[in-house]
Amino acid sequence: MKLTAYEVRKDEEENLRKYAQRCGVDELVITGEPLTGETLELAEGAAGVTTLGQSVINEDICRQLHQMGVTGYSTRSVGYNHVDLEAAKKYGIRVSNASYSPHGVAEYTVMMILMSLRKYKPALYRINVNDYSLDGLVGGELCEMTVGIIGTGKIGETVIRNLAGFGCRIYAYDIYEKEEVKKYAVYRDLDTIYKECDIISLHTPLMDSTYHMIDRDAVKKMKKGVILVNCARGELMDIEAVTRGVEDEKIGAVALDVFENENGIYHHDRRTEIIKNRDMAYLRQFPNVIMTQHMAFYTRQAVDSMVKCGVESLAAFARQQDYFCRLA
Ligand code: COI
Secondary structure, X not given: OEEEEOOOOHHHHHHHHHHHHHOOOOEEEEOOOOOOOOOHHHXXXXXXXXXXXXXXXXXXXXXXXXXOOOOEEEEOOOXXXXXXXXXXXXXXXEEEOOOOOOHHHHHHHHHHHHHHHOOHHHHHHHHHOOOOOOOOOOOOOHHHOEEEEEOOOHHHHHHHHHHHOOOOEEEEEOOXXXXXXHXXXXXXXXXXXXHHOOEEEEOOOOOOOOOOOEOHHHHHHOOXXXXXXXXXXXXXXXXXXXXXXXXXXXXXXXXXXXXXXOOOOOOOOOOOOOOXXXXXXXXXXXXXXXXXXXXXXXXXXXXXXXXHHHHHHHHHHHOOOXXXXXXX
16 A cells, blocks of 8 residues: 655654554655645555645645545644545545644643733843843733633633633633533633633634634724734634734734744745745734744644554555544
């Protein structure tokens, strides 16, 4: 059985080989490139292909994979907004995503909240130039705050459990309410979350219904000084509205691990290149805006699971078996 793995980082290679061997894969092609029309030929003769989130698996790619005899596709990410599931079904390609522990992203989210609350970015800048002043660095205490968690899937629920220890009031929003979450948080509608929360963190998947959910209207409803955190998908926020909110001082701080149109920028060294994402460059310069390179997921445990799911599912599909992360 041949498998082709795209968008492979160096730190995934050992695990990829380990799981490929365990699953009886006799030919494993590894490339750092995304799966596009140009790199498709690497999948010739493969039973399945795996990518991360940068390859867009649209109808055209599905059709070409089908013509090459590829019958399985796995994304080594939890999010699958880059995959056209209908097209995959149409061309008989079985699809899976990854499953990994929610703790990495949940803990990172708490870190982003605390860094924003305690003005860690300007404090860190100052210490590096021997400026030990405190002016403008006064913070707040989480125990006195109301935190809104939008999306109570595995990650949102884990953030809520983690936050429970801080003694803050926690509001939650999701279209599906979970009994377990109600032990620590109160479900409220979105408008109440916008109106009453001091901190709002997004943990919802990117879908048509959540695209740009944090828009000008939503920001208008929020409390002055609100802290916004996004470790989910950049496209959940209309960045123009968020930037305007920071400029007007309506928004007190923003912490982003993701950014709309981050593809091709995040996870690459672009130090000597011209980056054409004006929104990203402009927003990053504010002292109350923290941005990181989509790394909330990045723990040893998660990387192992991502690769494991990516390879095991393709091997199962090649043997006409099902897999617990199957999407289509
Ligand atoms: C995910 O698993 O959905 C992530 O956001 C991780 C990233 C490598 C695509």
